[in-house]
Amino acid sequence: MLLARQDLVDDLLLWRGDRKPADRAVGDNFAFEENVSPARQSAFEAFTSDEAGLRNHTADHFMEIIRGAALDHVPDTFKPLNASALLRTIEPNQRVVRLICIDDALEKDPTIDFSRLSASSPPDPDIAARMIRLLNEYPGARPAFACLRSEVTADLAAPDWLTRLIARLGLGHFAPRSGQERRFVLMQYLVSNVIAATQGRVDTPFAIPTVVDQRPGEFFFPPPAGLGWGFTADLDPASGRPPVREFLHHRFPGEVQHIAKLGSLTGPIPRAPLAALRDAHLARLRTASGRTTHGQEMSHAVDPEA
Numbered sequence: 001m002l003l004a005r006q007d008l009v010d011d012l013l014l015w016r017g018d019r020k021p022a023d024r025a026v027g028d029n030f031a032f033e034e035n036v037s038p039a040r041q042s043a044f045e046a047f048t049s050d051e052a053g054l055r056n057h058t059a060d061h062f063m064e065i066i067r068g069a070a071l072d073h074v075p076d077t078f079k080p081l082n083a084s085a086l087l088r089t090i091e092p093n094q095r096v097v098r099l100i101c102i103d104d105a106l107e108k109d110p111t112i113d114f115s116r117l118s119a120s121s122p123p124d125p126d127i128a129a130r131m132i133r134l135l136n137e138y139p140g141a142r143p144a145f146a147c148l149r150s151e152v153t154a155d156l157a158a159p160d161w162l163t164r165l166i167a168r169l170g171l172g173h174f175a176p177r178s179g180q181e182r183r184f185v186l187m188q189y190l191v192s193n194v195i196a197a198t199q200g201r202v203d204t205p206f207a208i209p210t211v212v213d214q215r216p217g218e219f220f221f222p223p224p225a226g227l228g229w230g231f232t233a234d235l236d237p238a239s240g241r242p243p244v245r246e247f248l249h250h251r252f253p254g255e256v257q258h259i260a261k262l263g264s265l266t267g268p269i270p271r272a273p274l275a276a277l278r279d280a281h282l283a284r285l286r287t288a289s290g291r292t293t294h295g296q297e298m299s300h301a302v303d304p305e306a
Contacts (some may be wrong), residue, residue: 176267
């Protein structure tokens with residue numbers, strides 16, 4: 001993605017020259033991005049942010065254009081200007097899973113007893129309904145990161161399913177710090193549920209994730225053009241597991257019946273150093289795409305993490 005606005009270009013060059021892995025990663029994501037159409041890039045650069053700088057510009061763009069404030073907001077993610085990243089070939093009968101950290105939602109209603117909710121199977125219907133209502137009332141229409149259940153079936157069946165899923169899906173921003181407890185719900189539904197709920201609002205409610213669909217983040221890694229999906233960056237690249245296909249879908253109201261699992265996790269959880277993690281993922285993308293010179297390794301350019 002070749003940015004045109006000079007102020008954004010200047011910031012990008014600073015990020016890519018930074019020896020801090022997290023900052024370098026965000027700059028690399030813009031440089032490696034290939035699924036943003038010219039129309040989508042023009043709209044992104046034409047957006048006016050409150051503060052200068054690419055990081056602020058991207059964060060403000062996410063809040064206003066992607067998430068929005070209203071529940072009926074339609075992000076640019078699912079509009080025709082994003083044609084090169086829209087995902088039109090997903091099978092309606094496939095099962096989708098999405099992991100949600102629900103700490104923020106639970107703080108809005110501290111009377112919801114998560115321990116009681118997660119102790120029963122199926123979960124207590126009254127408590128579950130209150131939790132779902134909180135999630136559905138969350139402002140805006142942020143696109144949901146999700147994957148196909150068939151690709152994580154073995155992980156979900158394991159006793160440590162939550163740790164495994166966070167690692168497989170590259171959810172480093174969900175990982176709790178040392179001593180911190182975080183609470184999660186795994187939602188499961190059909191592709192057809194999303195299609196039915198968004199019919200009449202968007203023609204294609206699924207898309208390949210791009211760098212302009214989210215806040216700046218080091219655990220996201222844009223896929224090369226032509227692969228047709230996003231791919232999660234495993235936090236444990238030495239495991240040898242294949243990458244999981246990921247995609248975005250338009251927000252739609254959840255239901256109690258969509259709750260598949262509940263769990264909590266206390267940190268820390270292990271992960272590879274960021275530079276090694278991203279280099280391993282880049283190697284997988286090069287193999288999958290056949291483009292051996294795609295992107296650029298990070299390990300040689302930044303200090304290794306402790």
